[in-house]
Amino acid sequence: MAERPLIEARRITFGYGAETVLEDVTLAIDPGDFLAIIGPNGGGKTTLVKVLLGLLRPWSGEVIWNAPIRRGRMGYVPQFSTFDKGFPLRVSEVVLMGRMDRRRLLLPYTRQDRAAVAAVLERLGLTALAREHVREISGGQLQRVLIARAVVAEPEILFLDEPTASIDAESRDALTGLLEELNRRIPVVVITHDVTGLAPLVRRIACVNRRLVCHEGAELDPHTLEDAYGGPVELVTHGAVSGVAQRILHRH
Amino acid sequence: MPGFFDALSYEFMRNAVLAGLLAAVLCGVVGPFVVVKRLAFLSDGLSHAAFGGMGACFYLHLDPLLGAMAVALFCAVALGLVDTETIRSYDALIGVFWAVGLAVGIVFVYKTPGYAPNLMTYLFGNILLVSRHDLGVLLGLAVGVFLILGLFWKGIVAVAFDEVFARVQGVPVRFLMTLLLTMIALTVVLLIQVVGIILVVALLTIPPLIGLMLLNDLRGVLAVSTAVGVTITLGGLGLSYAWDLPSGPAIILLGAFLLFAVYAGRKLRGGALRSLPALRRE
Numbered sequence: 305m306a307e308r309p310l311i312e313a314r315r316i317t318f319g320y321g322a323e324t325v326l327e328d329v330t331l332a333i334d335p336g337d338f339l340a341i342i343g344p345n346g347g348g349k350t351t352l353v354k355v356l357l358g359l360l361r362p363w364s365g366e367v368i369w370n371a372p373i374r375r376g377r378m379g380y381v382p383q384f385s386t387f388d389k390g391f392p393l394r395v396s397e398v399v400l401m402g403r404m405d406r407r408r409l410l411l412p413y414t415r416q417d418r419a420a421v422a423a424v425l426e427r428l429g430l431t432a433l434a435r436e437h438v439r440e441i442s443g444g445q446l447q448r449v450l451i452a453r454a455v456v457a458e459p460e461i462l463f464l465d466e467p468t469a470s471i472d473a474e475s476r477d478a479l480t481g482l483l484e485e486l487n488r489r490i491p492v493v494v495i496t497h498d499v500t501g502l503a504p505l506v507r508r509i510a511c512v513n514r515r516l517v518c519h520e521g522a523e524l525d526p527h528t529l530e531d532a533y534g535g536p537v538e539l540v541t542h543g544a545v546s547g548v549a550q551r552i553l554h555r556h
Numbered sequence: 557m558p559g560f561f562d563a564l565s566y567e568f569m570r571n572a573v574l575a576g577l578l579a580a581v582l583c584g585v586v587g588p589f590v591v592v593k594r595l596a597f598l599s600d601g602l603s604h605a606a607f608g609g610m611g612a613c614f615y616l617h618l619d620p621l622l623g624a625m626a627v628a629l630f631c632a633v634a635l636g637l638v639d640t641e642t643i644r645s646y647d648a649l650i651g652v653f654w655a656v657g658l659a660v661g662i663v664f665v666y667k668t669p670g671y672a673p674n675l676m677t678y679l680f681g682n683i684l685l686v687s688r689h690d691l692g693v694l695l696g697l698a699v700g701v702f703l704i705l706g707l708f709w710k711g712i713v714a715v716a717f718d719e720v721f722a723r724v725q726g727v728p729v730r731f732l733m734t735l736l737l738t739m740i741a742l743t744v745v746l747l748i749q750v751v752g753i754i755l756v757v758a759l760l761t762i763p764p765l766i767g768l769m770l771l772n773d774l775r776g777v778l779a780v781s782t783a784v785g786v787t788i789t790l791g792g793l794g795l796s797y798a799w800d801l802p803s804g805p806a807i808i809l810l811g812a813f814l815l816f817a818v819y820a821g822r823k824l825r826g827g828a829l830r831s832l833p834a835l836r837r838e
Contacts, residue, residue, distance in 0.1 A: 357724055380724045387718035391592050392768060392777045401714050404725050409711045437772040457725070 308370055310335045310461065310491055311356060316365035318348075318355055325351045328365070329516045333461070335371070337491040338483075340499055340506045347513040349495045350383065353463050356493075379459030381450050383466040383495070389439045395449050396421055396434040402456035424456045428478060444471040451479065455486070462486060465495045468502070476501060560794045568684055572803065575686040576789035578694040579751050582701060583759035584782025586743045588774065589716055589736060591764040594647075598635075598737075599744045599760055601650035603753045605631055605657030606745050611664030621693075621749065627657060628741035636734025681752040683793075683803050690750050697746050701739055712736050713774060755804045759785050762811035766818050788814060 309332035316329045325348045354360045403417040511517040563569045609623030714722045715732040747756045767780035792807025
């Protein structure tokens, strides 16, 4: 019997103002999934994730969580920081916010919370930056800080929006190792243009361009990808890892 | 400045100093949130929106302060609960409250039979005319603000810093945002009638800006902001007494001078005080 999906998005339609961004999108995320969401800029990838997270309410359709995931245990790493970098907080304090829990809202952070932050910072090579102000670190470092903040929450599902967009090769390796380890326990959903970077981990690919163009790990042919990206796309398959094709996508 | 200390034998001067200190402390802890959330316009908007409540209370023969507080609470709750996806700009909404409140106030004053009071005088309090009752109200407000910040510090900081992440974490964002805005709104409306809008805006912005230039962590900024507020309030009152200057402007100009001095100092040093080793230690 097939495993019951953890999250089911059924016939989601959503837009901003009068503009429809997602139309009739149905998508399931399984426990243990590593789903890459690809598609052109403005195609609705981030919006879809925000709908799944409950940050946006769809115009029609519904998102069903088949397993109860505790509030505060949904990890989310946005593509861009959603805060003012001038806010007087240090890197360690930003990551510590990942340990916030509705039930312990009135209680101070514990020694365990701080130990967990120190461990994640070390894992992501951020220990030296712990006392730096978030304004004083680079874009790539900030992205790793946001990843650390999501991971330190011990999430039961993790969503990452373009996590490899501005980090160097070494940091990407560290991130890949971390995601691989997390994916042994929890499903991971990654919005990316860089499928090759995460290829060994990706189990399924969903192409979103307003509609869900392809899904369920079906073989991607050039026509489908052109449909997804709204233009010519080169598809290069170079071997397979665990039965999953590795693909390089280049927009012409 | 022996003359200034001699003046403290007068009750009005003692009350002015106490009111100034309470205002400085309140603005010192609330101001940094106003600055980092870019809500400086809120203080101006609320002061004029409160005019509507005061006008209504005047018409109904009630204490205008009640009307001002009711409007402040209404605006805070409305701003906290409003759907930010639909209303894209806090600033614009505050502008609406600004205009509508003033309009409502003018209508009520116009419809009140007999002598039409100049309610605008409520907006320009005089720190030298502070009564014991005013001091009691400010003390109550200060206790309330410290209690709220003490209890909800973690959540309020999280919501003020990153609302989106706080929502994903399951933090009650709207409740905490409403709490933060209520705290700011009540501080603004009550202080305005005691020390005047100009001094409130100055104390809500100058000390936090200095704190933000000097330190990296929010608690430190609150502490510096409070200390700067207290310093410029006492110093300004002293200067006001010594040189026969109006008290509010003396406080504000001293604050502006300090702000410029810290800014210039930072530029000349090529770095912030926060890079000094002694201040980097926890």
